[in-house]
Each structure stands twice: as C-alpha cells, then as structure tokens.
Amino acid sequence: VNVFYQPLEKIAAVVETYPKGIAGFRNYQELMNTEPDIVDRPDAHDDLVLSGNLAFEKVTFGYSPDRTILDDINITIEAGETVAFVGPSGAGKTTLCSLVPRFYDVDDGRITIDGTDIRDMTMKCLRSQIGIVQQDVFLFAGTLRDNIAYGRLDASENEILDAAKSARLDDLIASLPAGLDTVIGERGVKLSGGQKQRVAIARIFLKNPPILILDEATSALDTETERAIQQSLDDLAKGRTTLVIAHRLATIRNADRIVVITQDGIAEQGSHDVLLARDGAYRRLHEAQVLRTG
Ligand code: ATP
Numbered sequence: 211v212n213v214f215y216q217p218l219e220k221i222a223a224v225v226e227t228y229p230k231g232i233a234g235f236r237n238y239q240e241l242m243n244t245e246p247d248i249v250d251r252p253d254a255h256d257d258l259v260l261s262g263n264l265a266f267e268k269v270t271f272g273y274s275p276d277r278t279i280l281d282d283i284n285i286t287i288e289a290g291e292t293v294a295f296v297g298p299s300g301a302g303k304t305t306l307c308s309l310v311p312r313f314y315d316v317d318d319g320r321i322t323i324d325g326t327d328i329r330d331m332t333m334k335c336l337r338s339q340i341g342i343v344q345q346d347v348f349l350f351a352g353t354l355r356d357n358i359a360y361g362r363l364d365a366s367e368n369e370i371l372d373a374a375k376s377a378r379l380d381d382l383i384a385s386l387p388a389g390l391d392t393v394i395g396e397r398g399v400k401l402s403g404g405q406k407q408r409v410a411i412a413r414i415f416l417k418n419p420p421i422l423i424l425d426e427a428t429s430a431l432d433t434e435t436e437r438a439i440q441q442s443l444d445d446l447a448k449g450r451t452t453l454v455i456a457h458r459l460a461t462i463r464n465a466d467r468i469v470v471i472t473q474d475g476i477a478e479q480g481s482h483d484v485l486l487a488r489d490g491a492y493r494r495l496h497e498a499q500v501l502r503t504g
Pocket of ligand 1 (some may be wrong): 261273279297298300301302303304306334
C-alpha cells in the first residue's frame with residue numbers, strides 16, 4: 211500500500227504526532243555507554259579522526275528476516291550537511307539513523323564515514339564521533355557540572371563552561387547558588403524540560419562530534435522554549451553532519467536537504483523550496499499540515 215494514497219488528514223496527523231520511538235533507540239544514552247553486543251573486528255581502526263562524510267550504500271535492513279524495513283537505500287551526505295528525514299510513521303526514519311551508531315548492523319550493503327565502512331572502526335571510535343539528541347534526557351542525581359561532563363570526564367572547567375554557554379545554560383548557572391556545583395535532581399534543584407534539553411545539548415558541545423543525530427528534540431516543550439532550544443540545536447548543527455528525524459515540517463524548512471521516506475523507500479529528496487515546487491509527496495505532506503494548522 212502506498213501511504214500517500216491515504217487521506218491527507220491522516221498523513222498530516224502522523225507527521226505531527228510525537229513518536230513513541232523504538233525501544234533500542236529511545237534509551238540511546240544508556241546504550242551509547244554500555245558494552246555493545248557487536249564485537250569489534252580484530253583489525254578495526256581505533257583512532258580515526260573523521261570529518262563526517264556519510265554514505266548509505268545499498269543498505270538493506272530488517273529487525274527480523276521475514277520483514278525488510280529498509281530496502282536498498284542509497285544516500286550520500288557531505289560533511290557539514292543537514293539532512294532531514296520525513297515521512298509517515300513506521301517508514302523507517304528512526305531505524306535508518308540507528309544504523310549509524312551501529313545499534314544494529316545492516317543486513318546488506320554498507321554505511322561508510324569518510325569512505326571507511328563503520329564495521330571497520332571500533333565501536334568506541336565510531337560512537338565517539340556521533341552525538342544524539344532526543345526527547346528523553348537522562349540526568350542523574352549529582353551536580354550540574356557532572357551532568358554536563360557526563361561522557362567526557364576529562365573536560366576542563368573552561369571546556370565545561372564553554373559548552374554550557376553554547377547551550378545557553380549560562381544564565382541558569384549564574385542564577386544558581388552554587389553555580390555548576392549545584393546538585394540537581396530529586397533532592398536538589400529540579401530543572402525544567404527545556405533546561406534538561408540544554409544540559410543534553412551542552413554535553414554534545416563538550417563531546418564535539420562531527421556527526422549529529424537529532425530525534426526531533428523539541429516537540430514536548432511550549433512554543434517559546436521550543437524556539438529557544440531550536441536556536442541552540444541550530445548552533446550545535448553548524449559545521450556537523452546532521453541527521454534530523456523530523457516529525458513536524460516547520461522545524462526542517464532550513465535543512466540543506468529533505469529526504470522523504472515511505473514504506474517503498476526514498477520517495478524524493480531536495481531542499482524545501484525545490485520539493486515544494488514539485489507536485490510530489492513532500493508537497494502533499496506540506497499542504498496537509500498547512501490545512502490542518504490554518
Ligand atoms: P516514526 O515517525 O513513528 O518514528 P519511523 O519512520 O521512525 O516512524 P521506525 O521507528 O524506524 O519508523 O520503524 C520502522 C518499522 O520498524 C516499524 O514498522 C516499526 O514497527 C518497526 N520497528 C521499529 N523498531 C523495532 C524493533 N526494535 N524491533 C522490531 N521492529 C521494530
């Protein structure tokens with residue numbers, strides 16, 4: 211069934227609704243820091259410094275052998291480019307992105323970064339080059355400093371402060387009695403959803419990876435907070451290869467490229483303006499959303 215033959219209302223609803231996510235990807239922060247099931251090849255590279263040219267080459271994948279989710283997907287993404295994936299729920303946007311940090315391995319084809327198959331890098335090397343921002347932010351009971359430095363415990367005071375500033379946490383820090391040493395969480399200062407998002411963003415500024423995956427991170431926040439967070443995310447994406455798993459079209463208008471994924475694979479790709487000028491799947495998604503939101 212081609213989903214684009216469904217009523218427009220239905221497609222728009224699907225694009226707007228925040229996803230439940232998939233179990234594996236949802237708990238990414240824990241996943242990124244636990245020992246992976248996948249074992250490094252004996253001769254895998256451990257010390258590559260990557261610039262972030264990313265390519266999906268004939269990628270085929272299914273969670274089980276009887277059902278293929280991604281079939282022969284080809285996408286080439288240049289270092290620094292922002293690519294947004296849109297399309298109906300269940301088309302495989304999250305799945306496609308979860309293959310990059312190797313939460314799962316492809317069944318066929320390959321994914322390369324700067325020309326090297328990601329299976330020829332150690333998991334540590336690969337994942338140190340990727341930052342992921344998603345809806346659920348994992349904070350632990352401890353100081354704000356420790357929460358920002360999570361994942362980069364060797365960071366200096368200045369590096370932590372710079373990251374906090376880039377994520378626009380500096381006003382919050384200045385307002386807290388003990389600044390970075392303020393204990394947050396259950397027994398300390400409770401952070402708002404937007405502030406938690408900023409901590410997650412600060413962590414990634416500190417990690418400074420060339421590749422970024424944004425699982426539409428702002429949709430549970432009020433409009434004003436959302437706009438502010440969006441600005442921080444735009445800053446974060448600058449100079450990095452960024453994959454956006456998009457659920458609303460408004461936030462991805464400025465992406466360098468939009469890739470429309472359906473159950474049948476890649477329906478079309480191009481900039482917002484180019485795709486809108488075409489009478490295709492993207493225009494129909496867009497028109498449906500405009501109709502709905504007035
Ligand atoms: P959404 O917009 O709702 O987030 P999506 O395009 O990101 O959707 P995926 O989450 O990648 O789609 O899901 C693609 C398909 O794979 C769906 O049919 C989904 O049910 C299935 N799927 C996702 N995660 C798993 C999993 N861990 N095990 C088995 N099947 C899964």
